[in-house]
Amino acid sequence: AQSVTQLDSQVPVFEEAPVELRCNYSSSVSVYLFWYVQYPNQGLQLLLKYLSGSTLVKGINGFEAEFNKSQTSFHLRKPSVHISDTAEYFCAVWRQNSGNTPLVFGKGTRLSVIA
Amino acid sequence: NAGVMQNPRHLVRRRGQEARLRCSPMKGHSHVYWYRQLPEEGLKFMVYLQKENIIDESGMPKERFSAEFPKEGPSILRIQQVVRGDSAAYFCASSPPTQARTEAFFGQGTRLTVV
Numbered sequence: 001a002q003s004v005t006q007l008d009s010q011v012p013v014f015e016e017a018p019v020e021l022r023c024n025y026s027s028s029v030s031v032y033l034f035w036y037v038q039y040p041n042q043g044l045q046l047l048l049k050y051l052s053g054s055t056l057v058k059g060i061n062g063f064e065a066e067f068n069k070s071q072t073s074f075h076l077r078k079p080s081v082h083i084s085d086t087a088e089y090f091c092a093v094w095r096q097n098s099g100n101t102p103l104v105f106g107k108g109t110r111l112s113v114i115a
Numbered sequence: 116n117a118g119v120m121q122n123p124r125h126l127v128r129r130r131g132q133e134a135r136l137r138c139s140p141m142k143g144h145s146h147v148y149w150y151r152q153l154p155e156e157g158l159k160f161m162v163y164l165q166k167e168n169i170i171d172e173s174g175m176p177k178e179r180f181s182a183e184f185p186k187e188g189p190s191i192l193r194i195q196q197v198v199r200g201d202s203a204a205y206f207c208a209s210s211p212p213t214q215a216r217t218e219a220f221f222g223q224g225t226r227l228t229v230v
Contacts, residue, residue, distance in 0.1 A: 006157075032217060043119075043206060044158075044221040051217055090157060094219075102148050102171060103208070103219050107157035 002027035002093050006106035013081055014114050021076040021109045023091030033074040034092040034103070035065055044090065050074060061085065086113045117141070119209050120189075121222035128197050128229050136192040136225045140209030146170075147190045148219060149182060152204040164190060197229045 007022040025031065032051050036044040048059025055067040065076045074091060091106045120139040128134050140147050145166050150158040163171040164184035175182065179197075184190040194201055204226045208219040 034218075036221070041226075043121075043223040044208075046218060046220075049218060102160045102163045102174075104160065105150075105158040 002029075002031060002095060002104050004091050004093055004104055004106035006089075006091055006109050008109050009107065010110045010112065012112045012114055015083055016080045018079050019077065019081050019085075019111065021089050021091075021111065023074045023076065023106060025072050025074065025091075025093045027072075027093060027095065030096040032094040032096055033065075033067060034094070035059065035063070035074070035076050036090045036092060036105075037061075038088040038090065038108075040087075047076070047089070081111070081113050083113050083115060085111060087111060119207055119220050119222035121205075121207050121225050123225060124223060126225055126227050128227065130198060130229055131196050134194040134197050134201070134227055134229075136194075136205050136207075136227070137189045138192070138207030138209075138222060139189040140207075141220055143211060144209035144220070145212055146210045147184050148208045148210075149190075149192050150206045150208070152206060152224075158206065161192070194227075197227075199229050202227055202229045 003026050005024045013019045034049045035047040037047050038044050047063050048057045050057045050067045058064045063078050088108045088110050090108045092103050094103050095101045122137050147164045149161040152158050160174040162175050162182045179195045181193045204224045206224045208221045210219045
């Protein structure tokens with residue numbers, strides 16, 4: 001079974017500073033990887049996903065993530081954050097080529113951008 | 116193409132009552148997933164359904180909870196005899212059939228409060 005570890009539950013950062021949200025996964029098979037964002041009292045919105053190909057994935061709102069197979073990581077980065085980036089961020093994995101498995105989430109990282 | 120629709124957005128029930136949460140997947144999506152989110156926790160998988168079939172219910176509590184996805188109409192998550200511990204946000208997601216499954220689309224959630 002796969003699992004997802006988000007190493008930081010809360011990350012405070014000043015506006016216009018860079019940020020990295022860490023995600024590690026464990027799986028014995030190939031997976032698809034996702035980052036979702038949740039704004040207060042909202043549903044989940046897809047930021048970006050890794051399916052195959054280039055290990056550097058660019059998403060919406062200036063975010064990007066890098067898939068590192070040897071370290072089983074998929075860290076999310078943004079070079080300069082805005083107040084509007086304050087939200088909860090979830091990393092998730094999905095087994096490839098498997099019809100009957102659900103998307104598995106980490107516990108989330110709360111990003112707080114400080115003016 | 117409307118997104119995943121969940122209703123109601125907010126639901127208040129007294130202890131012992133029944134709660135029925137509805138989810139209409141995106142057009143063309145035959146897979147539905149239900150997740151529960153408790154404060155300060157991530158999204159916990161509950162159940163995975165295809166039309167008229169339960170594929171994986173390993174995350175469902177053994178008692179009081181049930182889910183269905185009929186041939187016609189929305190998917191329903193039913194909680195009987197609710198207790199205070201059932202208070203949470205319940206999210207539904209949908210995806211295309213397996214071979215085209217590279218992303219799950221989430222609804223806005225139903226926030227259940229048990230008083």
